[in-house]
Amino acid sequence: MPESNLKIFCGNSNLPLAKKICSYLDVPLGEATVESFPDGETFVRINENIRGADVFIIQSTNNPANQHLMELFIMIDAARRASASRITAVIPFYGYARQDRKDQPRVPITSKLVANLLVASGANRVLTVDLHAQQIQGFFDIPVDHIYASPVLFEYLKDIKTENLTLFSPDVGGMKMASAYADLLKVPLGFIAKRRTDATTVEAVSLVGDVEGRDVLLVDDMTETAGTLVAAAKLLKKNGARRVMAAVSHGVLNDLGYERLSGGILDRLITTDTTVVKTDTTLPITVLSVSRLLGEAIHRIHNNASVTGLFRIKGF
Numbered sequence: 245m246p247e248s249n250l251k252i253f254c255g256n257s258n259l260p261l262a263k264k265i266c267s268y269l270d271v272p273l274g275e276a277t278v279e280s281f282p283d284g285e286t287f288v289r290i291n292e293n294i295r296g297a298d299v300f301i302i303q304s305t306n307n308p309a310n311q312h313l314m315e316l317f318i319m320i321d322a323a324r325r326a327s328a329s330r331i332t333a334v335i336p337f338y339g340y341a342r343q344d345r346k347d348q349p350r351v352p353i354t355s356k357l358v359a360n361l362l363v364a365s366g367a368n369r370v371l372t373v374d375l376h377a378q379q380i381q382g383f384f385d386i387p388v389d390h391i392y393a394s395p396v397l398f399e400y401l402k403d404i405k406t407e408n409l410t411l412f413s414p415d416v417g418g419m420k421m422a423s424a425y426a427d428l429l430k431v432p433l434g435f436i437a438k439r440r441t442d443a444t445t446v447e448a449v450s451l452v453g454d455v456e457g458r459d460v461l462l463v464d465d466m467t468e469t470a471g472t473l474v475a476a477a478k479l480l481k482k483n484g485a486r487r488v489m490a491a492v493s494h495g496v497l498n499d500l501g502y503e504r505l506s507g508g509i510l511d512r513l514i515t516t517d518t519t520v521v522k523t524d525t526t527l528p529i530t531v532l533s534v535s536r537l538l539g540e541a542i543h544r545i546h547n548n549a550s551v552t553g554l555f556r557i558k559g560f
Contacts, residue, residue, distance in 0.1 A: 249296070249297055249298055250269070250271055250297070250298050250300070250542075250546050251274050251292075251294050251297040251298065251299045251300070251328075252265065252266055252269070252271055252273055252274055252299075252300045252301075252302065252542070253273070253274040253276045253290065253299065253300070253301050253302070253319060253323075254273065254276075254301065254302040254303060255278050255301070255302075255303040255312060255315035255316055255319060256278055256312070256315060257303050257304040257305070257306055257312040257315070257519070257520075258302065258303070258304045258306075258336065258517070258518075258519060258520055260517065260520065261302065261304075261336060261517050261518070261520075261533070261534070261535055261538075262302045264517075264533055264535030264539075265302065265535045265538050265539045265542065267535075268535055268536055268539035268540075269539050269542060269543060274290070274292060274294075274299075275290075275291040275292050276288065276289065276290045276291055276319065276322075277289040277291060278315055278319065280311075286311070286314050286315050286318050288315070288318045288319050288322045289322070290319075290322050290323060290326055293326075294323060294326050294327070294328045295326065295327040295328075296327065296328070296329045297328050297329060298328075298329060298330050298332075298546050299323045299328040299330065299331045299332070300331075300332045300334050300371075300542050300545075300546075301316065301319050301320060301323065301331065301332070301333055301334060302334040302336070302538075303315060303316040303319070303333070303334070303335060304335060304336045304337040304339075304518060304519050305335065305337060305338060305339030305340070305358075306337055306339065306496050306519040306520070307496070307498060309339040309340070312339075313339065313358065313361075316333060316335070316362075316365075317361055317362070317365040318365075320333060320362070320365040320366045320367050321365050321366055323366070324365075324366030330368045330369065331366055331367050331368050331369075332367070332368065332369040332370070332371055332542075332545060333362055333367040333369070333370050333371070334371045334372075334538065334542065335370060335371070335372045336372070336373050336518035336519070336534065336538065337372075337373070337466075337494045337496060337518045337519050338355075338358075338372045338375055338376075338380070339358070340354040340355045340357075340358050341355050341375055341376035341377055341380055342355075342376055342377075343355050344356075344376070344377040344379065344380055344383075345377075355377070355380050355383060356380075356383040359380070359383035359384045360383075362384070363384065363385055363386055367386060368386055368387075369386055369387045369388075369389070369545065370384060370386065370387070370388045370389070371388075371389045371391070371538070371541055371542070371545065372388065372389070372390055372391075373390075373391055373392065373393055373493065373494075373516075373518050373534060373537075373538070374392055374393050374465050374466075374493035374494065374518075375390055376465055376466065378390075389541060389545060389551050391537060391538075391541055391551065391554050391555070392493075392555060393493040393516050393518070393534055393537070394424070394425070394428075395537065395554070395555075395556070396516060396532050396533070396534050396536075396537055397425075397491050397493070397514065397516070397532065398425070398428055398429075399532075400514060400530070400532055401425070401429060401461070401491060401514070402428075402429065404461075404489075405459075408457070408458050408459055408486075409429065409431045409458065409459050409460070409461060410431060410432045410433070410434055410453055410454060410455060410458050410459070410460050410461070411425055411426040411429060411431050411432070411433050411434070411460075411461050411463065412433075412434045412435060412436060412451070412453060412455075412460050412461065412462050412463075412476070412480070413433075413434075413435040413436065413462070413463065413464070414435075414436050414438065414462050414464055414472045414473060414475075414476040414490075415435070415436065415437070415438050415464075415472065416435055416437060418435075418463065418464050418465070419435055421463055421464070421465065422435065422463050425461075425463050425491075429461075431461075432453065432454060433453065434451060434452050434453015434454070434455070435451070435452055435453065436450070436451045436452075436476045436479060436480075437450045437451070437452075438472060438475065438476070450479075451479055451480065451483060455480050455483050455484055455485040456483070456484035456485075457484060457486055458484075458485060458486060459485070459486055459487045459488075459489070460480050460485045460487070460488045460489070461489050461490070461491060462476055462477070462488065462489070462490040462491070463490070463491050463492070464490065464491075464492045464493075465492065465493050465494065466492055466493060466494035466495075466496055467490070467492045467494075467495060467496070467497065467501065467513070467515075468496045468497065468498060468501055469497075469498060469500045469501045469504065470497065470500075470501040470504040470505055470510070470513075471500075471504065473490045473492075473510055473513070474504045474505075474507070474509050474510055476488075477490075477509045477510045477511075478509055481509070487511045488509075488510055488511055489510070489511055489512040489513075489514065490510055490512070490513050490514065491514040491515070492513070492514075492515050493515070493516055493518065494515070494516070494518050494519060495513065495515035495516070495519060495521040495529070495531070496519050497521060497522070502522060502524075502527060505527055505528060505529065506526065506527060508528075510528065511528060512528045512529075512530060513528060513529045513530070514529075514530045514532065515529065515530070515531055515532070516531065516532050516533065516534045517531050517532070517533050517534060517535070518534055537554060540554060541554055
């Protein structure tokens with residue numbers, strides 16, 4: 245589906261995903277220089293004419309989040325000053341989304357600050373996947389297309405043998421998402437109560453649901469240290485679960501997360517390529533691509549068409 249007047253660029257956060265999206269759209273990835281000076285400052289130069297073009301800049305905000313955010317802001321500013329007609333920030337993983345409210349005295353609402361900075365840098369529109377908190381859409385004074393990874397995940401999950409499967413949310417806050425997956429897969433639903441002891445350690449304290457002799461699928465929007473998932477898997481297996489898998493939209497894994505996954509407590513992690521995930525054969529990780537989903541969203545936005553159809557799951 246070749247597109248006219250469509251330009252796609254990317255920063256350094258997720259080049260493989262950007263290339264897959266361009267392949268789906270049959271559009272070349274735009275040429276841009278995005279590099280750092282010795283003192284850490286970011287330098288950007290767009291190496292082709294984009295005057296009057298519909299520009300999409302693909303950049304997740306995974307580790308190092310601040311570096312990737314600055315790359316995005318500066319790329320947007322460069323595109324604005326090069327007279328692009330419209331600039332859409334494509335953010336497969338929107339960082340700082342957990343800082344979406346004042347839950348303690350004297351703390352910021354950083355996800356709102358990031359939204360302000362995106363608008364100030366010159367973005368006309370935002371396209372993102374599975375925000376940690378739905379209300380973040382309201383932090384923007386520009387249109388936000390918020391799509392979900394569930395069609396991609398469900399396409400894989402529906403082939404899992406479900407005769408003995410129970411779907412669990414690893415915490416009370418994820419019950420709405422877990423309930424939607426349970427309805428699609430037509431399996432029982434349960435949840436786990438957890439207590440966070442520090443930024444990287446979680447203790448699963450109790451569960452509600454039938455797990456004895458059953459396979460369990462945990463669903464969540466993201467994992468970083470895998471603490472919540474591994475703690476949940478330990479509790480489930482202690483209560484008789486036969487096998488524990490997890491499906492998360494964003495695998496924002498750090499070294500501690502990979503170390504915990506290598507321990508074998510969680511039998512499999514199923515995630516997407518909204519961020520770059522290691523696919524070492526020794527790690528129980530399956531990575532699914534959202535390139536077709538994002539590519540189709542970009543195609544529809546470029547042609548001023550509805551993106552509603554992207555929320556539908558085949559067969560439902």
